[in-house]
Amino acid sequence: MTQTSPAAPPTNGAGEPRDPAAPPEQISGGHLVAKALKAEGVDTIYTLCGGHIIDIYDGCVDEGISVVDVRHEQVAAHAADAHARVTGRPGCAVVTAGPGTSDAVTGVANAFRAESPMLLIGGQGALSQHRMGSLQDLPHVDMMSPITKFAATVPGTARAADMVSMAFRECFHGAPGPSFLEIPRDVLDARVPVEKARVPSPGAYRASRRSLGDPADVERLAELVSRAEKPCVLLGNQVWTCRATDDAIRFVRELAVPAFMNGAGRGTLPPDDPMHFQLARRYAFDNADLIIIVGTPFDFRMGYGKRLSPNATLVQIDLDYRTVGKNRDIDLGIVGDAGTVLSAVADAASGGRDAATTARREWIAELRNVEDEAYRKRLPRQHSDASPIDPYRLVHEINEFLTEDSIYIGDGGDIVTFSGQVVQPKSPGHWMDPGPLGTLGVGVPFAMATKHARPDKEVVCLFGDGALSLTGWDFETMVRFDLPFVGIVGNNSSMNQIRYGQEQKYGRDRGRVGNSLGDVPYDQFARMLGGYGEEVRDPADIAPALARARESGKPSLINVWVDPEVYAPGTMNQTMYK
Helix, strand or coil, rough: CCCCCCCCCCCCCCCCCCCCCCCCCCEHHHHHHHHHHHCCCCHHHHHHHCCHHHHHHHHHHHHHEEEEECCCCCHHHHHHHHHHHCCCCCEEEEEEEHHHHHHHHHHHHHEEEEEEEEEEEEEEEHHCCCCCCCCCCHHHHHHHHCCCCEEECCCHHHHHHHHHHHHHHHHCCCCCCCCCEEHHHHHHHEEEEEEHCCCCCCCCCCCCCCCCHHHHHHHHHHHHHHHHEEEEEEEEEEHHHCHHHHHHHHHHCCCCEEEEECCCHHHCCCCCCCCCCCCCCHHHHHHHHHEEEEEEEECCHHHHHHHCCCCCCEEECCCCCCCCCCCCCCCCCEEHHHHHHHHHHHHCCHHHHHHCCCHHHHHHHHHHHHHHHHHHHHHHHHHCCCCCCHHHHHHHHHHHHHHCCEEEECHHHCCCCCCCCHHCCCCCEECCCCCCCCCCCCHHHHHHHHHHHHHCCCCEEEEEEEHHHHHHHHHHHHHHCCCCCCCCCCCCEECCHHHHHHHHHHHHHHHCCEECCCCCHHHHHHHCCCCCCEEECCCHHHHHHEEEEEEEECEEEEEEEECCCCCHHHCCCCCCHH
């Protein structure tokens, strides 16, 4: 007869035997949410307080989750987005109902277009007051559904943790993106027996996302690369999202494929790498015989695919099937993880690694000549002593200032367009911009979350003066939480990117309608809030001011007055003005 051990006696939360006669241990919805966040690896929530959500705060305190409270819900959502980008783990923002949730819409929409995995939790009136006109009641799920991968209401307290895990799982389905959960106040505050509330185990409900795509297509791409005489590759956001840096480097170096980078893909290769190119992109896209696009849609940044030679063989690799071949016919499409696919292609092309034939070497030299000539042509402006300061001089000084540990953030229109030509991050994952939604105001929340998540890194942020005005009050939050960063304001007292378009369409006499700003001394603004600030009018003073900001150990703003009559080439070439 088989002997069985007696069942272990029930225990309480401390692991001590529990009196069977005692009432069952209870847990609130807010504490269940916090436990689920902890299980997902969330160590910080970004939030603005409200009566609907405070039980989540109480749970976060018990779970050791940091609560970073900001001054506007848009900032909370942007910060959660940035946290995800920097750490590779999902970000989380918690806001109250009604205007709290609607204020966060822009941050969620930005994360949606940028493919950033974050969860927004919004409060809601009590279920018992459903459709009765409760305080701050809005149809949040209906509002959020078009800009999230998953949006739902938590129907009961016992489901709170399970629904949080479900939302995070959807964040990582295909190309990453945001999710939204609405939690009614009575669901959050109510208590249920612990044994009736399921908190999923970390990682126990996830499948591997490192998909390869069709092996036959991988073999075909390997053959195309081996035979090409003039190949090039564009490494986009998903190279960083997939943490595929090493695989991408191996691919371009072993197979001798010139590489261009955009978005978060910038920094994949160091600036001095023989396969790193930046200024020769248009020439390469016009003259290549094989173009490989990795993790970048054919959206406005790519001229909807029209900027790629019709004579080239075109290959697209992406996490999302819906992106492949959208807006432009392709010769080969592979749905899969950027690192897995590039590594497999490098393996499959091992027999063709002598592909750096004479023709390939000549192509690389040809691109290098184009690159060097474009750099030489622009160099005088990068060293310009003009006053007001040429924006090229400003972004040149910023590029010289960056180290391998500097994470660069761009928040603006025209001034950040200048920086896209000049600033080159020295390490992978060290470039951040809003993404294809083009949202202004991401700078302070991105800097906040980046420094909070990676205190070992230096954070350098370039603002347009218009962009900083949108979320700049949370500079105080960075002072309050002791999050030093080097902020630079390219100040031309204008929304200059829009101003250029108006002048082109309506003439100079109407070019200043609706886009002129006051001459705001942002250095004084920084000092008023407890940070470090300097004003710069002479280009020779830029580098010393940046060094002093770094040494201050405070959140800083260096207010640099730039020439308002100078526009970036990217601004002048925008298709919306054609």
